[in-house]
């Protein structure tokens with residue numbers, strides 16, 4: 001589905017209703033909710049314009065938020081994005097090797113999506129699992145003390161989580 005991040009009018013309106021008291025003060029929350037509820041894990045141009053019109057703010061203000069907050073995306077995201085901590089404690093524990101392993105196992109470089117749209121990986125700053133580095137964040141879950149075998153298991157677990165309808 002293209003446009004408006006794959007969300008119906010009702011879907012978009014129901015997000016806005018959550019912040020009906022003062023929507024302009026909740027621009028980040030609205031964008032995050034729209035991103036979560038839509039397809040592709042991103043805010044597309046039509047959605048950005050729609051939000052600006054609904055909140056009666058400049059489109060530039062929406063794009064300011066989209067470029068400032070790293071958890072917001074303007075490009076379609078893979079279904080599973082491995083976020084590898086690249087900060088110093090994890091770097092010392094060979095986080096670069098984790099990136100190399102992911103690259104090898106997924107067959108893509110950093111920030112690239114696998115051809116089936118399922119996987120990607122990227123380096124991000126510390127997310128608080130420093131004692132268990134090298135660490136990965138996958139959605140809300142954190143995984144530490146990673147080995148090549150453990151990373152392979154994580155990829156397989158992601159595939160197992162897919163419903164039949166989601167399988168390529």
Ligand code: FES
Pocket residue numbers: 085086087088089090091126127128129130131133135
């Ligand atoms: S330094 Fe890697 S999680 Fe904190």
